[in-house]
Amino acid sequence: MVIENPLPHLAEWLPAAALNWLLVAGALALAAIVLGCLVSVLRYGPRVGFRTALGTALSGVVDVVCMSPRRVAALAWLAVKESIRRRVILVFALFVVILLFAGWFLDVGSSEPAKLYLSFVLTATTYLVLLLALFLSAFSLPTDVKTRTIQTVVTKPVRPSEIVLGRMLGFTIVGTVLLALMSVVSYFFVIRGVRHTHEVVVENLKPAGPAVEGRQPLSGTTESAQGHRHKLYVDASGKGVIESEFGHWHEMESVGSGDKLAFVVGGPEGMFQARVPIYGKLRFRGREGIDVDRGINVGDEWFYRSFIQGGTVAAAIWTFSNLRESQFSDGLPVEMNIEVFRTYKGNIEKGVLGSLSLRNPRTGLIVEVKVFESKDFTPLFILVPRKITEFSGADVISCKRETPDRGVEFSPPQEMLDRRLAERKEFDLFNDLVADGELEVWLRCLEPSQYFGAGQPDLWLHAADASFEMNFFKGYYGIWLQMVLVIAFGVTFSTFLSGPVAMLATVGAMIGGFFSDFVTRLSQHAVFGGGPFEAIIRLVRQDNLLTELEPGLRTTVAQMADRVAEAGLWVVAHILPPFTEFNYADWVAYGFDITWDPWILVPTLRALAFILPVFVAGCFFLKSREVAQ
Numbered sequence: 001m002v003i004e005n006p007l008p009h010l011a012e013w014l015p016a017a018a019l020n021w022l023l024v025a026g027a028l029a030l031a032a033i034v035l036g037c038l039v040s041v042l043r044y045g046p047r048v049g050f051r052t053a054l055g056t057a058l059s060g061v062v063d064v065v066c067m068s069p070r071r072v073a074a075l076a077w078l079a080v081k082e083s084i085r086r087r088v089i090l091v092f093a094l095f096v097v098i099l100l101f102a103g104w105f106l107d108v109g110s111s112e113p114a115k116l117y118l119s120f121v122l123t124a125t126t127y128l129v130l131l132l133a134l135f136l137s138a139f140s141l142p143t144d145v146k147t148r149t150i151q152t153v154v155t156k157p158v159r160p161s162e163i164v165l166g167r168m169l170g171f172t173i174v175g176t177v178l179l180a181l182m183s184v185v186s187y188f189f190v191i192r193g194v195r196h197t198h199e200v201v202v203e204n205l206k207p208a209g210p211a212v213e214g215r216q217p218l219s220g221t222t223e224s225a226q227g228h229r230h231k232l233y234v235d236a237s238g239k240g241v242i243e244s245e246f247g248h249w250h251e252m253e254s255v256g257s258g259d260k261l262a263f264v265v266g267g268p269e270g271m272f273q274a275r276v277p278i279y280g281k282l283r284f285r286g287r288e289g290i291d292v293d294r295g296i297n298v299g300d301e302w303f304y305r306s307f308i309q310g311g312t313v314a315a316a317i318w319t320f321s322n323l324r325e326s327q328f329s330d331g332l333p334v335e336m337n338i339e340v341f342r343t344y345k346g347n348i349e350k351g352v353l354g355s356l357s358l359r360n361p362r363t364g365l366i367v368e369v370k371v372f373e374s375k376d377f378t379p380l381f382i383l384v385p386r387k388i389t390e391f392s393g394a395d396v397i398s399c400k401r402e403t404p405d406r407g408v409e410f411s412p413p414q415e416m417l418d419r420r421l422a423e424r425k426e427f428d429l430f431n432d433l434v435a436d437g438e439l440e441v442w443l444r445c446l447e448p449s450q451y452f453g454a455g456q457p458d459l460w461l462h463a464a465d466a467s468f469e470m471n472f473f474k475g476y477y478g479i480w481l482q483m484v485l486v487i488a489f490g491v492t493f494s495t496f497l498s499g500p501v502a503m504l505a506t507v508g509a510m511i512g513g514f515f516s517d518f519v520t521r522l523s524q525h526a527v528f529g530g531g532p533f534e535a536i537i538r539l540v541r542q543d544n545l546l547t548e549l550e551p552g553l554r555t556t557v558a559q560m561a562d563r564v565a566e567a568g569l570w571v572v573a574h575i576l577p578p579f580t581e582f583n584y585a586d587w588v589a590y591g592f593d594i595t596w597d598p599w600i601l602v603p604t605l606r607a608l609a610f611i612l613p614v615f616v617a618g619c620f621f622l623k624s625r626e627v628a629q
Helices: 010-044 046-065 069-085 089-102 113-147 160-194 419-423 429-433 468-494 499-514 516-523 532-541 553-575 585-590 601-624
Strands: 218-221 231-234 240-242 249-255 262-269 275-279 281-285 306-309 315-320 332-336 339-342 352-359 365-374 380-384 393-396 399-403 407-411 439-445 450-454 459-465
Touching: 010 046, 010 601, 046 160, 046 601, 069 113, 069 160, 089 113, 089 160, 113 160, 113 468, 113 499, 113 585, 160 468, 160 601, 240 249, 281 306, 306 315, 306 439, 315 459, 332 439, 352 429, 352 450, 365 380, 365 419, 365 429, 393 419, 439 450, 468 499, 468 585, 468 601, 499 516, 516 553, 532 553
Parallel strands: none
Antiparallel strands: 218 231, 231 240, 249 262, 275 459, 281 315, 306 450, 315 439, 332 380, 332 459, 339 450, 352 365, 352 439, 365 393, 399 407
16 A cells, blocks of 8 residues: 555644644735735725724634524524435435446456455545535535525624534535445445355365375365355365465365265455554665665656665665564564566566565674565565574674765674674574564565565554454545535635635635645656646657756746746645545555554644634635625
């Protein structure tokens, strides 16, 4: 699973984020006051204009602070009834119809059917709920103004802030109820869609070795179900084991004996997971044995992964901290999902050889615990036992890193290396390889001219298993956060724009939010091809993104215009919510636990940080309209 922008923990993030939010909110408020004063002065003159602008600002603050919860609740209930009159329940009916027909098109025989089903239901729910939130929020107030039904509200002692908040809360309640129903239906749809079992025909099994006490071990395959089979083995005692394939396995029990021997296969196991991963900090060892921050670039424009060359001392090194013996008493479960880059195909059915080693960062002792075959993005699980008695080799080495002022530094220093540590026949995981909770995991490619590519989250330690059901509903909580943001923007835009224009503005905010990371990189001149004006020139001339433009007046003007545009893009990227941060579909589909800190708490506070100023802006916009006077 790709994690391009890992979130910091709440305690690390909150102080700086709160300060930045206060500075940005204060700057926006000051800019709004200055702009309001300027418009008011141009309309009414200096004295009256300043008095009117400051009076409006003060009364707006009073409106926001002095809201009545009872009136807000009444207006929210009106928004709920309005939504019901608009037959929002049809969205849920449409969702059910989509699920009824989805089974025709979802391939249960795929290599990972659970991932396919989970991705589908989360994506379909996201689109439907966001469209519902968009239409409800963007057209509500303009429709009421057009039909003059808003007059029955504003003639009462109701504040503009109460109208805006009531709309937001009402639509959020409606969306929450529909989303809760969708999540329950989706859960049972996924469980039912991938549930299956297999039959085992004893007559089709073949002998798998010599008989023991008159009993013959058997091997073979199960009968086909949902487009796949499983290999199985039955020992002489009659106990059967079904191999894990297609992302799951089955439990198998024997019934009867002799000629009446039969097997009962249970449902799929291991399809739905919520693994709790521990991620390490990644660095690389180059071909010369020097540690570097990044590996080799094999020509990929996406810099998420770096590569190590096979047949050399190059390695990808993950450093894990705070490992406790009680946490991994049965061994160290290592999981990885790496990229394989082949410079020649060879036997395409065969994987590329690699090795996994563990190193003590204090003593330099490194033990090669596993040699394996890896195929491109094929998940691999390795359990390193507590007592390591089987290993490919052991050594004591120092890590080398070049420093600008002190040259090459060794860690640990070479004079402190004790070669006798590698001469043992058995190693203890925590006593010999973990130092003060720290452990290094080294990944190497063993075949010359082949490469392994890895990003920091591509190798992790499987610490525990959380509840899949809870993780599934956390995924829907991310959809709920996106829905609330769309409602907030839609209601605010509808306070001063017509319905279609408010809808387009909200769609623009959504699209900008989904691409906020790209816009940020574009504003920092960190995208291949330059800024927007330079990109237009390349598009027209069909120039390569990596080549420099021909020097001249046109290029100079385009690059100067890009510098000006980048400042505006930076502002846009920071005032729009990053919707991708609230999308947990990959976490649920790939079977990773969505931890409360930081993946729930931090996005929730970030969403609130966007909703609050948007709500205040909506209050002032509605107050400035004649209907709210």
